[in-house]
Amino acid sequence: MARRITIIGGGFGGLTAAISAAEEGAEVTLHEAHRRLGGRARTAQGPYRTNEGPHAFYRRGPHWAWLRRRGLVGPLARIPVGDLLRMRYRLDGRLRALPPLGISRLATRRDAPVGRTFLGWASEVAGERTARAAANFVAVATFHHDPGLLSAAFTQERLRRAAGLPPEAVYPVGGWQSVIDRMSARALELGVRIETGSRLEALPPTNNPIIVATSLDAARRLLDDDRLTGESGRTLLLDLAVRSRRGDAFVVSDLDGTGWVERFTAQDRSLAPAGEQLVQAQLPLAPGESKESGLARAEQLLDLGFRGWRERTVWRRTAVAAGRTGAVDRPGTTWRDRPSVDRGDGVYLVGDQVAAPGVLSEVSFGSALEAVSLALVRGRVRQFSR
Structure with missing residues (x-):
């Protein structure tokens, strides 16, 4: 009899787990609360193809090779050399080239x-x-x-x-949604049953393994487990579409404070209509700092790197992402001190705040592979013990 695995959450981690388990012959059902797969990797459908904050792959990460072997990365957007030379840094209140x-x-x-x-x-x-x-x-x-x-x-x-150097960051053409779409197609080819619009308020009754691939907050509620806590960032996200102008910076990095502004259409023109540029910024917020304060800091960086941006703006969106930006480790702790993947009783946790190594999405990827490995071992043990 084929092993059965239930996955809750259809983001990058959940889809990684679904593909990995199905490749090993498991019967997989994936539940996603939203109508679209992807979680924070979803890309807006347009005309401005934004992600939830700046997104890029680090090509030396373990997920990079895994995706490439399966043909799931797709075409990559290349940053023109001229734009690479337009990386800028604010230091001592001035914009610098280095x-x-x-x-x-x-x-x-x-x-x-x-x-x-x-x-x-x-x-x-x-x-x-x-x-x-x-x-x-x-x-x-x-x-x-x-x-x-x-x-x-x-x-x-x-x-x-x-x-x-050279930069590790690479960008799939069309945003991360293009990768998610290829991953979901691969999962379906492998026989994964994907149920969107399927929000679960409790774990389904089953003796088979369950992989919970949600945010840590959602997992805490779903598992009714107050131990599922962890520190994360709180960040202002600002998306702008501005009319194109020669001379705009590619990146402005704030070395006097914390913040990053990037012109994503420098490498991928498909992210905005012709004649417009998509600029995305993330400004980490200190405890108690207001959204307005973060916006003011973002606008200072835009003033430095994007002359006349206010008059050129044709679309704007702001949001605050809280507790959704991956784990951070205080002195004396490592990734091993975060909530464990194996929660006992055949339940496994996947996400970017759990006990797996890596940077940003690599944590979700690593925890997904570990969860599948543990779930399949448990399934074999149960099968042999019958």
Whole structure:
């Protein structure tokens, strides 16, 4: 008899789990509460093809090779060399073409300790000014208001990945939705039963394994488990469509504070109508900081890198993402200290705030593969014990 697995959640982690389990011969049913699959990887249908905040793949991550082997990445958008040269950094209130050289030196280190703050350790290595600029730069890969307060090992890994040369970040043409669409098609080819608009308020009654691939908040409610907590970032998201103008920056990174603005149509013109550019920003918010404060900081970065952007704006959207930007690790903790994948009684947890290594979506990917492996082992044990 084929093994049966139920998956709750049709985002990147849930689809990874569904494909992996089906490839091993399991009968898989996937429940997604929304009408569209993808979770935070969903891309708006247009005319402005936005994601929920800036999205990119880090091509040295484990999910990259897995997706490529299955033909799920698809065509990639290439950043023109001219735009790569238009990366800008705010430092000491001015826009600069290059970050402090010490950031590159910090990015290549491999000895950052788990038990110290990044700011404390990096200040000893490169000086406090460079350490603070490096910490602020890493906000793009942590969505945290002060990465300098986090574990040095945690923050330095993200600095290494985000500041590496050549850049690790790559962009699927059409946004992440194109990858999600290919993943869902692959799941269907493998016989996965996908039920959209299927919101579950409790775990289904079954003796077969269940994989919960939702946000940690949703999993806590679904499993009625108060232990499912974890620290994450709170971030202002700003999407703009502006009329095109030569000379706009490709990226503006705030090294005086924390924030990142990126012109996504630099690499993928399909994301906005002809003659317009799609700009997306994320500004991590400190505890108690208002949305208005974050917007004011975002507009300062836009003023520096996108001259006349207010008069050129044809569409605008803002939101605040709370607790949905991946786990962060404080000094003395690692990914192993987050909620475990195996919750007992045949229930497994998948997501970007659980106990799996990696950066951003890599955590969801790693936890998905581990959950499937554990679920299939449990299924075999139950089958042999009958």
